[in-house]
Amino acid sequence: MERALKKCNNLIFDVEDFEKLYFLVSPKKWMLVCDKSFDFLPTQIKKIYDMHKNNCVVFSDFESNPKYESVLAGLKLFDDNQCTLIVAIGGGSTIDVAKCIKLFYGIDGRELLFKQKPNYGLISKINLIALPTTAGTGSESTKHAVIYHNGVKQSICDNEIIPDAVILDSSVLRGLPIIHKKAALLDALCQACESWWSNDSNEQSVFYSELAILGIIDQWELYLSGDENAAYRILKAANYAGKAINITKTTAAHAMSYKLSSMYNIPHGIAVALCFPVVWEHMIMKADEKLLKVFDNISLCFHSCDSYSAISYFKHIIKEMEIVSPKSENMEEDIKILVDSVNPERLLNNPIKFDKNEIRYMYEEILK
Numbered sequence: 059m060e061r062a063l064k065k066c067n068n069l070i071f072d073v074e075d076f077e078k079l080y081f082l083v084s085p086k087k088w089m090l091v092c093d094k095s096f097d098f099l100p101t102q103i104k105k106i107y108d109m110h111k112n113n114c115v116v117f118s119d120f121e122s123n124p125k126y127e128s129v130l131a132g133l134k135l136f137d138d139n140q141c142t143l144i145v146a147i148g149g150g151s152t153i154d155v156a157k158c159i160k161l162f163y164g165i166d167g168r169e170l171l172f173k174q175k176p177n178y179g180l181i182s183k184i185n186l187i188a189l190p191t192t193a194g195t196g197s198e199s200t201k202h203a204v205i206y207h208n209g210v211k212q213s214i215c216d217n218e219i220i221p222d223a224v225i226l227d228s229s230v231l232r233g234l235p236i237i238h239k240k241a242a243l244l245d246a247l248c249q250a251c252e253s254w255w256s257n258d259s260n261e262q263s264v265f266y267s268e269l270a271i272l273g274i275i276d277q278w279e280l281y282l283s284g285d286e287n288a289a290y291r292i293l294k295a296a297n298y299a300g301k302a303i304n305i306t307k308t309t310a311a312h313a314m315s316y317k318l319s320s321m322y323n324i325p326h327g328i329a330v331a332l333c334f335p336v337v338w339e340h341m342i343m344k345a346d347e348k349l350l351k352v353f354d355n356i357s358l359c360f361h362s363c364d365s366y367s368a369i370s371y372f373k374h375i376i377k378e379m380e381i382v383s384p385k386s387e388n389m390e391e392d393i394k395i396l397v398d399s400v401n402p403e404r405l406l407n408n409p410i411k412f413d414k415n416e417i418r419y420m421y422e423e424i425l426k
C-alpha cells in the first residue's frame with residue numbers, strides 16, 4: 059500500500075482535521091510517540107485515541123536528548139506491531155525520535171543504523187504526522203533529527219523524514235513553562251535570521267525567513283503574556299523558521315551555541331540568543347555590499363532602519379525576557395574549551411569566515 063498522506067507534502071492542518079487524516083490512513087496499527095504531553099492531548103486527538111486505542115501503541119520511553127538505544131526500543135515496538143502510521147506529539151526531541159524510528163525501519167545488518175542506507179522501499183509506506191508542543195524548533199518541517207550515541211551527537215538528515223502532515227494547535231502551549239516559551243521563540247527567531255544570511259539561502263528560504271521574523275517580532279510580547287491568538291501565530295512563525303532552515307541549515311550563532319548550552323546547562327534557544335547579536339555585530343564589520351543589503355532587509359523585518367538598530371532591538375527582547383549570560387568560574391579555561399568545540403563544517407555556510415581568534419573574542423563578549 060502506498061503512503062496515504064504523501065501528497066500532503068508537509069501541509070499544515072488544524073487539530074480538527076486529525077480525524078480526517080486518521081481516516082485517510084485508516085491504519086491497522088499506529089504508534090503515538092509522545093512525552094509528558096500524553097496527559098494533555100488536545101481533545102480532538104484524545105477522541106481518536108480513545109476510539110482506536112486497541113490499534114495504538116504508545117511510545118514515550120525516551121529522554122530529552124534522545125539516545126540511539128531509546129530509538130531502537132521504539133523501533134522494535136513499531137516493528138513488532140507492524141504500524142503504518144506514526145503520530146508524534148511533543149517537542150523537538152519527540153519529533154526527532156519519531157523521525158528516526160521511521161528512517162531506521164527495515165534496515166538489515168548489525169552496524170549502527172544511522173550509518174546505513176535507509177530501506178526507502180519500506181519507509182516510503184510509513185505515514186508521519188507531527189504536532190509540535192513547543193513553538194520554536196521547527197522540527198515538524200525539517201529533514202533533520204538529532205540523537206546521541208555513546209554521548210556523541212549524531213545529526214541525521216534525510217528528505218524521507220520530513221513529516222507528511224503538520225498539526226498546529228495553540229492549546230498545547232498553555233502549560234508550557236515560560237522559560238521554554240522564551241527559549242523556543244528565540245531559537246526560531248535566530249534560525250530565521252541565520253537562514254536568511256546563510257550562503258545556502260534562496261528565494262524560497264528567504265520568503266520563509268521573512269514570514270517567521272515578522273510573525274515573531276509582531277507577536278512575541280503578546281505570546282509571552284499568554285494570548286492564545288498570538289500563540290497560534292508564533293507556532294506558524296516557528297514553522298516557517300523550520301522550513302527556512304530545512305533549506306539552508308543554521309550558521310555561526312548556532313555552531314557557537316552548542317557547547318555553551320551543555321557547559322552551563324542552559325536551554326538551546328537561550329544559548330543561541332546569547333551568541334546571535336555578538337555574531338551579527340562581528341559580521342557587519344567584515345560584510346561586503348551584498349551582505350550589508352541582506353542585513354538591511356532582515357532589519358526591516360525587525361521594523362529597524364539598519365543592522366545596529368535591529369541588533370539593539372534583539373538585545374531589548376532578551377533583556378525583557380530577563381536572560382543573562384552565564385557566570386564562568388574559570389573564564390580562560392572555559393573559553394578555550396568553547397573555541398575548540400566549534401564545528402568548522404557548521405561555519406561553512408556562514409557568509410563571513412571567522413578564525414579561532416575572532417571566535418575567541420566573540421565568546422569573551424558573550425560571557426562578559
Ligand SMILES: [Fe+2]
Pocket residue numbers: 195245246249312326330
Ligand atoms: Fe536551533
